[in-house]
Amino acid sequence: MEDGLQRFSLSGRCALITGGSRGIGRAVALAMAAAGAKVAVCARHLDACEAVAAEITARGGQAIAIAGNVGRAEDAVAIIDGAVDGLGALDILVNNAATNPHFGPLVDAEDAAVDRIFQVNVQGPLRLVGAAVRAWMGEHGGSIINMASVGGISPEPMIGAYNASKAALINLTRTLAHELGASGIRVNAIAPGLVETDFARVLIETPAIHDQIVGQTALHRHGQPDEVAGAAVFLACDAASYITGSVLVVDGGWTA
Numbered sequence: 649m650e651d652g653l654q655r656f657s658l659s660g661r662c663a664l665i666t667g668g669s670r671g672i673g674r675a676v677a678l679a680m681a682a683a684g685a686k687v688a689v690c691a692r693h694l695d696a697c698e699a700v701a702a703e704i705t706a707r708g709g710q711a712i713a714i715a716g717n718v719g720r721a722e723d724a725v726a727i728i729d730g731a732v733d734g735l736g737a738l739d740i741l742v743n744n745a746a747t748n749p750h751f752g753p754l755v756d757a758e759d760a761a762v763d764r765i766f767q768v769n770v771q772g773p774l775r776l777v778g779a780a781v782r783a784w785m786g787e788h789g790g791s792i793i794n795m796a797s798v799g800g801i802s803p804e805p806m807i808g809a810y811n812a813s814k815a816a817l818i819n820l821t822r823t824l825a826h827e828l829g830a831s832g833i834r835v836n837a838i839a840p841g842l843v844e845t846d847f848a849r850v851l852i853e854t855p856a857i858h859d860q861i862v863g864q865t866a867l868h869r870h871g872q873p874d875e876v877a878g879a880a881v882f883l884a885c886d887a888a889s890y891i892t893g894s895v896l897v898v899d900g901g902w903t904a
């Protein structure tokens with residue numbers, strides 16, 4: 649009889665994680681490597697990616713580092729080709745990198761900030777999916793995981809353009825699931841709540857904001873990056889073989 653836990657393994661799989669050098673992406677890279685995957689860690693700063701790759705290697709895993717800016721059209725193919733060439737395949741793509749240069753009322757958001765948010769958080773993931781399908785997944789299948797946010801489902805004030813980008817990411821996750829399902833490619837999103845990273849530092853370190861969020865959260869605390877990573881490993885593995893087009897909320901019950 650097949651060992652039931654085999655379906656939770658990523659052994660022999662090759663995964664690319666954008667924004668893998670710190671925060672949630674780093675935790676996903678470490679968790680996928682621990683589950684047996686060969687991992688490509690991508691972010692703009694190569695040294696930070698190399699540090700995570702070295703951490704994985706020191707733990708007995710296999711990892712490479714790739715420098716790239718997901719907000720630049722010219723980087724998309726290079727990032728995907730770097731992963732396919734360096735790993736030998738690309739079974740898992742985690743679109744995790746994101747940005748939010750605007751904090752304040754939505755009507756005050758500058759065009760340049762909104763453009764940047766949509767370039768990095770929406771167009772970037774979409775370009776990487778296209779490049780991944782053309783380079784590998786279209787022929788071999790795969791699992792794509794888009795890191796959205798509960799803000800894309802139930803938006804809070806002050807980060808409206810970012811929330812709109814995450815709503816767009818969730819929407820295109822569903823369309824891609826329909827369009828790519830016949831090629832054996834599953835496409836899902838994860839919607840984290842408040843997680844302790846550099847990205848969320850202002851929210852966590854501003855007591856008025858933090859207390860309000862934690863007060864509405866069933867578990868009465870914010871999350872840690874490795875509490876999101878397990879959801880990514882699950883969606884990537886064969887145990888999730890009939891899950892596509894879904895949004896897995898990982899928010900401690902904030903939106904429950």
Ligand SMILES: NC(=O)c1ccc[n+]([C@@H]2O[C@H](COP(=O)([O-])OP(=O)(O)OC[C@H]3O[C@@H](n4cnc5c(N)ncnc54)[C@H](OP(=O)(O)O)[C@@H]3O)[C@@H](O)[C@H]2O)c1
Pocket residue numbers: 666667668669670671672673690691692693694696716717718719743744745746747768795796797798839840841842843844845846847848
């Ligand atoms: N933390 C939260 O509370 C929270 C909640 C909901 C959703 N999320 C989502 O979770 C994901 C990860 O967030 P995080 O909190 O872990 O952020 P983080 O700690 O700030 O890490 C961001 C990562 O993305 C990379 N990055 C940023 N811009 C990039 C670009 N243009 N191209 C390539 N890489 C880029 C960064 O490295 P470089 O600077 O070297 O590029 C870094 O590795 C994001 O999609 C975010 O929207 C976070």
